[in-house]
Amino acid sequence: MRNPQLNRHGELIHLLSIEGLPRDVVTHILDTAGTFLSVSEREVKKVPLLRGKSVFNLFFENSTRTRTTFEIAAKRLSADVINLDIARSSTAKGESLLDTIANLSAMHADMFVVRHAESGAPYLIARHVAPHVHVVNAGDGRHAHPTQGLLDMYTIRHYKRDFTNLTVAIVGDIVHSRVARSDIHALATLGVPEIRAVGPRTLVPGDLREMGVRVCHDMAEGVRGADVVIMLRLQNERMSGAMLPSAGEFFKTYGLTPDKLALAKPDAIVMHPGPINRGVEIDSSVADGSHSVILPQVTFGIAVRMAVMSIIAGNEA
């Protein structure tokens, strides 16, 4: 079966997951993002590529930040952006997901940006929209968060240039993290030789080894010699007790402090998808320190989302 994200010419028409995307598609997105990065520095911070198109932000799960960056990206491409507070509207009245999509399609939507608590929801939508309509996954359940994965790759490439000699450590709550999953797929696609997943047994699934990931339950072992350290947020809202003794205990063992960071390469970069929990997974002095590239990640995220939206909008199903 063909990858539902690609048309018969192998061009990207939806972005649902990084898994299964060819390397040249990923690289094309990163290259295009580079072009868009400068748009935000111009006097006129807008280009007309999506002029006359309507982008619907469908956030079935709350996320002010991701929704805002998609909104900014779509507006810089001159699209009309409609934000639907879906969690509180039609679904609360019992409307099914596909009925919601059919109704919004009747309002001439050209693109849906979807966040949903259920893994696979964006795939279902992509299968049911008209050929000219495009879908971007903005996070589905524990499955994928491809634009975060891509902006992480953009950030790594910006600071490290080449992927093929890097050691990347992803630290924390991996089992609940769609960001970790998207990062791992992207890093593997781009040829990173050493990908480490670091955290306690309860939060790092052992089957990651099958994806070529080195699993480390010891923080020192996980961070030692790393070029890139990606810290994940401890997802309190997804955790049902029992998996961790306490947040304080977690910080003591896996929190990124200056002395733990000292084990990484001297020029290592520290990343975090945000929002950060200071003193839970990352020490304030590290989050604000010279190795941290957490705020540049946010800036790059807008350019990457502009790239994704303009590429898929330019390709026919």
Place this chain on the structure above:
Amino acid sequence: MSTLALDAEALYAELRAGLRGLLAPDTALVGIWSGGAWLAERLQRDLQRPGAHGVITSTLHRDDFGERGLAGGAGATQLPFEVDGRDILLVDDVLYTGRTVRAVLNELFDYGRPARVTLAVLVDRGGRELPIEPAFAAARVALPPGQRLSLARGDDGRFTFSTRSAA
């Protein structure tokens, strides 16, 4: 018309000579990516212009985005000077429909309001679809619509023209 022998180096020499009348001391040279950018780079050097030349791309303002999508490989616009109030000379290798120049003008105005914009090209091949005319063209030729004409730059920096039939 089968093949057309255009001596790109001879035309470049003519363009270089023709530009002298168009360039004021504070005129900024801006090459349209990619062939025009090579021309601007060499003109900047050969005419001993002060400062750096600019490079501009039509990618983000093209009117065929719906059919073509984002063309890969286009470099980003780089204008290392203040555009507001500036006298700008756009340089391109081949002028055809005028659509690239239209897109580039929009791109340019995203950076500011230039005092004046003029256009100089190596070859004007006719076939205009918009009211755009160059202030200087080193050659005017007629080519059938199916033929593509583009400038190439060798490892030694010398220019040649290549023609091929569009697929």
